[in-house]
Amino acid sequence: MRQKNYDDDIRRYCSETIAIFISSHPPRQRALRHLVDFLPIVHGIDPAWHTKPNVITTACREFLKNRRASIVIKTGMAVKEVTVISDYGSLRNYLSKLQKARLLPTNTLIPPVPKTSDIFSEKECNVLGYITLEDAVRAPSLDSALDEIANQITTHRVVILEECKKLVFEGYLEFSKLKKILEVSDINRMRGSVDNLDYQKINPYGQAISFFSKSHPKGMINTIAFIADRFQGLFTRRTFHGAHHAHEWSTSFIRQHLGITDEFAVAAMCIIIDELGINVQDLQNAKVQKTKDGEFVVVRDDGGITVSTLKPRANAIKQRTAVKNSYFQTETAVNIDANTALSMLLEMRANHARALNSNYLFVMDGSSKPRENEVEIYRLLNNRRKTAFSRIIGRLPPWVSDAQPTMPKIRVSQSLLRWIESGGDTLTSSIYLGNSILTALKNYVPPEIQEFVYRKRLRDHQNIILLISDGLPKSDTDTHKIASNQLKQLVRALRSDHDQAQNKNSSHEIYFLCTKETIELVLSYVKFGQEKEVVETCKSIIKKIEDDGSRKMIKMLAEAEPKEMSFEF
Helix, strand or coil: CCHHHHHHHHHHHCCHHHHHHHHHCCCCHHHHHHHHHHHHHHHHHCCCHHHCHHHHHHHHHHHHHHHHCCECCCCCCECCHHHHHHHHHHHHHHHHHHHHCCCCCCCCCCCCCCCCCHHHCCCCCCCCCCCCHHHHHCCCCHHHHHHHHHHHHHHHHHHHHHHHHHHHHHHHHHHHCHHHHHHHCCHHHHHCCCCCEEEEEECCCCCEEECCCCCCCCHHHHHHHHHHHHCCCCCCCCCCCCHHHHCCCCHHHHHCCCCCCHHHHHHHHHHHHHHHCCCHHHHHCCECCCCCCCCEEEECCCCCEEEEEEECCCCEEEEEEECCCCCCCCCCCCCCCHHHHHHHHHHHHHHHHHHHCCCECCECCCCCCCCCCCHHHCECCHHHHHHHHHHHHHCCCHHHHCCCCCHHHHHHHHHHHHHHHCCCCHHHHHHHHCCCHHHHHHHHCCHHHHHHHHHHHHHHHHCEEEEECCCCCCCHHHHHHHHHHHHHHHHHHHHHHHHHCCCCCCCCCEEEEECHHHHHHHHHHHHHCCCHHHHHHHHHHHHHHHHHCCHHHHHHHHHCCCCCCCCCC
16 A cells, blocks of 8 residues: 555544644554554544544454454465564554654553463464473473473474585585586587577488587587576576577576576575574565665675665664685585575676676576566565475475474574573574564563573572682692592582483582682683583583672682683593
């Protein structure tokens, strides 16, 4: 609906005073859209709605009811509860603004935004794996609940990302062959040909063979070279002499040498989303050259790649940087990361972008003849993305596809995993997601899981008793030996506790004797140690010193430096 239609609806359903206020203080596009949906509802109840608090309250509830019953046209599925709540929140904020401006009765009760976090809903679990909130709540202990969530996410995430890295690595290798293909092909002779027939190759009937025929010794590479040279890599539905021969070769095989394919794009997106936390839709719509909204992709002097995407709901630009690593020239897929994937995408899109004058990062061959100023069909869109992702998942073990993974789940799962592994550090998750801390907690971390982490943190905190002594031997050898023995005893206690009480919320008190050497050893194990449980306990000790330690303890912690050392228990 266009803006003028919004204005018509506002004038039709609002008093003149409210209409003028909305015109001079327009809501954001999203709030405006839902305000226009709300107005017929409230006006239908009573045309003088702006003077009657009960009518406004009833209309708000009716709006929520209608929104929950709405169907997403593209998917045919019901609108997600988290979206319904977010939509109502934008409407409620503007109604509150009207109320503060005294355009609505001050005693109007605008229903609060319902509380929800459907990340673990039974209807649609939004994390990778089979875990549900019910499973987590029924877990025998806090540790096992959190471990099971993390293990489920990690297991599914690793398998999906390994396949994506393999696809990106192999896809780029095939694209990289184009230069060699052009060199060994008959492209120079094809450029001077009118009918694309090779008169140096004659069939048994005395006829010249097409440069693209399967009977031609270079038929396949000539086809790829011709399309790359004549059509800048755009293959679909091109008309030229001998085009029917081109279709005798595998279309997918030809296109992988010419630019970004659907599966390459989706695999690269999964890698980028997992590492940088960019919203799937925002990344899909990413632009390369700077737009008026501030979107762009740029390679920095240090090799890092900065991606600035528009986040429509927040009406803001979110900027992420994929740091350059030393593995770009690697001969395996293992070390492919977001920076590598973005570098490959920028290189592989170049020909198509020039041919179509497209600014989209994910510009690729379309499904029809090119039409002027219609670059939208020559990029990655929802249906193509979802179809390609389904094909990728279809090649994985059945237990992966049975869990119904999606690309948004990769992002949500990684944010939850980071939150759990950081011991409930919401700032870590909010930075990754590009959301406020409140939004990260409200929409991505279920309250029950928040409680698990906070209870575990409190338990660990209370069970650490700090001691300090000035009477320790002064010899470095003696103090290091004492520190090592203390850590070894701690490990033995942890292993014993783990073996004896795996299915209980048990705990044990840790007496930690603070010296420069013991603190240094704990810091060193956090950085270089291998046993996860010991690392977590060492982190708890450090946190306890920071929160409850004496000034002397805190000073020792500040001065301690972690050192790489051997840890054998």
